[in-house]
Amino acid sequence: xxxxxxxxxxxxxxxxxxxxxxxxxxxxxxxxxxxxxxxxxxxxxxxxxxxxxxxxxxxxxxxxxxxxxxxxxxxxxxxxxxxxxxxxxxxxxxxxxxxxxxxxxxxxxxxxxxxxxxxxxxxxxxxxxxxxx
Numbered sequence: 001x002x003x004x005x006x007x008x009x010x011x012x013x014x015x016x017x018x019x020x021x022x023x024x025x026x027x028x029x030x031x032x033x034x035x036x037x038x039x040x041x042x043x044x045x046x047x048x049x050x051x052x053x054x055x056x057x058x059x060x061x062x063x064x065x066x067x068x069x070x071x072x073x074x075x076x077x078x079x080x081x082x083x084x085x086x087x088x089x090x091x092x093x094x095x096x097x098x099x100x101x102x103x104x105x106x107x108x109x110x111x112x113x114x115x116x117x118x119x120x121x122x123x124x125x126x127x128x129x130x131x132x133x
């Protein structure tokens with residue numbers, strides 16, 4: 001039996017990390033968390049094939065979300081990893097550019113609905129059992 005696919009969340013705001021993690025776990029997803037982009041990149045380098053999706057904040061210390069995604073795309077096994085970018089500056093960011101250049105599946109502006117995030121994860125990780133309501 002293959003390992004459960006996990007969602008890796010990179011978010012430096014503890015409250016947003018908690019609420020997003022709670023919504024995803026409640027929907028039946030396995031969640032890994034990183035407090036910044038550097039921790040997320042380290043987790044991916046050590047990944048044993050469990051991470052099936054990345055949700056990352058844009059404004060984080062050490063590595064921004066875009067820097068993290070660019071580094072992830074350089075790793076052959078994560079070249080097509082589904083990525084959702086969370087940002088407080090959604091209006092200042094070219095959604096088309098991050099989609100075309102970095103393969104970002106969705107850009108969500110803050111504040112966002114944790115339930116919407118769970119629905120997006122269910123859509124982007126087909127075959128993953130979920131209880132999104």
